[in-house]
Amino acid sequence: MPDKRHRAPARSVPPPQARDKLAFLLALVPWLLEHDRVSVAEAAAYFGVSEEEIRASVSLVAMSGVPGSTSTYQHEDLFDIDWTAFEDDDEIAITQHVAIDDAPRLSAREAAALIAGLQYLQALPENADRTAIRALVEKLSRGASAAPSQLAVAGGPESEVLGLVRRAVADGRRVRFAYLNSRGEREEREVDPLRVESIDADWYLRGWCHLRQALRTFRFDRMSDMVVTDAPIEHDASEVRLPDTLFEPTSSDLEVTIEAAPEVIGLLADYIPDGALTTQVGDRIRTTLRVSHYHGLKRLIAGMPGTVQVVAPEQARRAVSEWATAGLARYA
Structure with a gap:
């Protein structure tokens, strides 16, 4: 008769590590709160785990909480579930939750700003998975402390x-x-x-x-x-280094000295070369821009009326002045 002490143990799936369990619980609790009442089978199918693991996790959640003002775990400091539905009908319904509402939430203005940025990203051709962006916009709208402002970002090129x-x-x-x-x-x-x-x-x-x-x-x-x-294509974005700035300086660029209000200097950052000398002149900042041609300079200055003045060279000053004068004449 064989000695059972030397029999190889049956192979089993190793239990999840503590970190994996925590990550699972952090995903499970918000999902249960969002779905109000679900069956154990539905939860197991959604998370791709066994029904027994769902039952064990829900039981653990029901014994979790945060210490209250007494630094002890009283009833109101713990999660609670509908035990009758859980034990008799295999349904999960959280009847009391703690700490979840204390998590920081985006304000309506913050959510609106992020949604505007996502709408802009939808216009970029490399963002092919626009469904994922739309889903994120919906989550931001639901998760804000108040309803974000209804807005739309102006469309891009034709x-x-x-x-x-x-x-x-x-x-x-x-x-x-x-x-x-x-x-x-x-x-x-x-x-x-x-x-x-x-x-x-x-x-x-x-x-x-x-x-x-x-x-x-x-x-x-x-x-x-x-x-x-x-x-x-012979080159794609993964192998071509795209500079952080939209425009890269070249040896043929034209240098222009300007004086600008401090609040618009950040808007000119793409045109200010590294190491450019910057000085304070009254309430303005004097610095140097690099542009490929004066036509672009005219448009740039016109886009910041009253905040930027061309100082030198004279050819640049004349180009901007003549362009602005011609535009003004059309209103006569």
Whole structure:
């Protein structure tokens, strides 16, 4: 007769670690509170665990809580469930919960700001999983301390062009378009699209330009005849380092000295080169900008009326002044 002491023990699934149990409980309790009353079978199917594990976890929750003012666990300091429904009908219903409502919640204004940012992200072509973003917007709306303001973020570039760029990014295809450069010259460009970004009302495509063999930034309102080609992209966002700033300085950039109100300096950060000398002049800050051409400078200054003044060179001052004078004359 074999000696049972040397028989190999039956293999079993190792019990979950304490950290895994805690993570599971932290997910289980909010889910139960959100669903009011559910069966053990429904909870087990949702979390992908056995019904016995759900029963054990619910029993543990019912013995959990926070010490009250007496530093002891009184009845009102503990979770409680509908024990009759749990034991007789295999249903879970939390009848008392503690500490959950004490967790910090977003204010209505904070939630609205985050929702606005998510709506903006939905316009970017690399965010293909827009369902996940919509689900997050709904969670933010439900989880705020009050109903967030109803708002909508202004749309991006023309939907047809944006739709083509989004399709090119999703399919990994190169785009071809006509582009009006800063010198007013029309060029044919083929680009591997990487990212769409915006500054104020202007939208830009960042991508690898096959004509220049470098990373370039293109304004949507200067692009025309957009076509998604059959050629696959040779560079994607995972292998091309996209700088934090939208515009990268080049040796051909023009330097312009400006004086600006302190509150708008942050809006000019993309144009201020590293190491630029900054001095206080009265209530203004004097610093240097780098721009590729004066046409862009005119638009930049016009977008911040009364807060930015061009100091030098004279050619830049004249370009901005003439442009503003011409605009004013149209209202005469």
